[in-house]
Every structure is written in C-alpha cells, then in structure tokens.
Amino acid sequence: MGQQNTSLMLSTYITDFGTTFTNIPIKFSAEAPIPDSIYAARTDNCSGGGIGFSPRHLVAEFSTGKYKYPVSANSSILTVVTALISAGATCVDLVGEKWSNVPTTQLNAPAFKTTPFAASAIGATGDKETGKFDYVSEVYGTQRLGYAVESENSDLLAAGKAGLSNPEIGGLNSRPSNVLIKPRHLKIISLVDNDTTINRKAMISSLGSLTSVADTIAPQAYYFAYQGESARRLQDI
Secondary structure, three states: OOOEEEEEEEEEEEOOOOOEEEEEEEEEEOOOOOOOOOOEEOOOOOOOOOOOOEOOEEEEEEOOEEEEEEOOOHHHHHHHHHHHHHOOOOEEEEEOOEEOOOOHHHOOOOOOOOOOEOHHHHOOOOOEEEEEEEEEEOOOEEEEEEEEEEOOOHHHHHHHHOOOEEEEEOOOOOOHHHHHEEOOEEEEEEEEOOOEEEEEEEEOOOHHHHHHHHHHHHHHOOEEEEEOOEEOOHHHO
16 A cells, blocks of 8 residues: 555535534545645544445546545535646546445434345346436436336335435436436345345435435335445536
8 A cells, every 4th residue: 555645634524414423534645636725634533433434525537546535515526626626637526425334323213124024025027117207416406317116016116216306107217317427325225034135226316305215215124225426527517
C-alpha cells in the first residue's frame, strides 16, 4: 500500500436516512489532489469500531489516477463535483452510501417479519413485472426509469413497488437514463422455511420517503440492506 494522507476528516456526515455522524476520519492516497474548503483538518478521533456503513463518495479521475472523495451530504454532491473539476478532474462518478444491514436506529418503528415464508409461496420461475416509474435523482433531477420486480409472491411484489412513484406496468424496463443512474434501493432480506433467505430489491423514487417506505414494507423483511444512488458522468452536468 502506498503512502496515505490521514490529516483530514468529515466533521459531520448526514446519512440517506437523515441521521448524523460526526468526526469521520478519511484516508486519501498521498498523491490525491485535495479540493479547498471541503474537508476539515483531523482534530478529533473516536476509538473503537467503524461506522457500520460505507459513506457515499465521488470517484474522480485525474492525470495521476482515480481517487475517492467522501461527500458529507447529498445536498453537497454537486458542490464537491465542481471543486474536483476545478482541481483538474476529468471524470467524476457518484457511488452511493451502502449498508449491509440497516440498524433500527436509522429507521422509525419497523415491524420486521421474524417468521419465514413458505418455500411454496415464493416460487422458482423468476417471473417479473416490468414497467416505468418517476425517480428523483440526487444529481440528474426527475427521470422516468425502468423497473423489474419479482412477481411470484403478491406481498413481496407489493413491497418491491411500494417506493415507486407513478408506476406504469408494461413497456421497456430499461431506458437511456438507466445507463447513467443506478437508483437507490432497499434490499428486502426475508427468511424462507427451507433454511434459506431470499432478497428482493425495492427502489425508492424519492429520498425523503426512504424511512416511511421501509416502515411500510418491513412486515415482509427479516432485515434490510441498502444501496444509495450511484450515477455516472457528473462532469457533464
């Protein structure tokens, strides 16, 4: 591993769920350009384990290589993009926040399903309902995107569509804007009575509805994972 710059931190970080973490240390490659007025000097440190998730970050390409730049809030994404381009970045992509297991502290009052689905209720054909829905991107604004949700179980189908705004069944399940945007989504992890688990994706049209949708569909989930929005070619915005 090459030399690292460990002198900086995020003073605050606002998760996609709306909670705040403080004093998150950052490691950069020693040669990574650091844009002005984005990060704070590391003055406080918290001992112990990690923060339990991967913060959203930008991947910026410079003549010397590609580097990751954490972003403290969704509202700051384009500000950091502009700063990176001013510092010489030629390409900038967004990688969304990621949780492998969303703790209940990030949610309201979810009533999770602790009993398994019957295997016979899940099916094995892989049939999907496809269509289009409205999606509010953190960087590209409102887009009409495609969806595909497993349709074999009516409860899981309803859960997979609960976060979609203005869904329209039928038509293409992939549109040009999908090439640039990977929508934010909850991953519904559910138990099955043959000692296995299944996972189903529930895309979320609007970030502001994330926790309320999670509460609505929790009765179909043993727990949630989460992937925030990722997007490409932010230098073109």
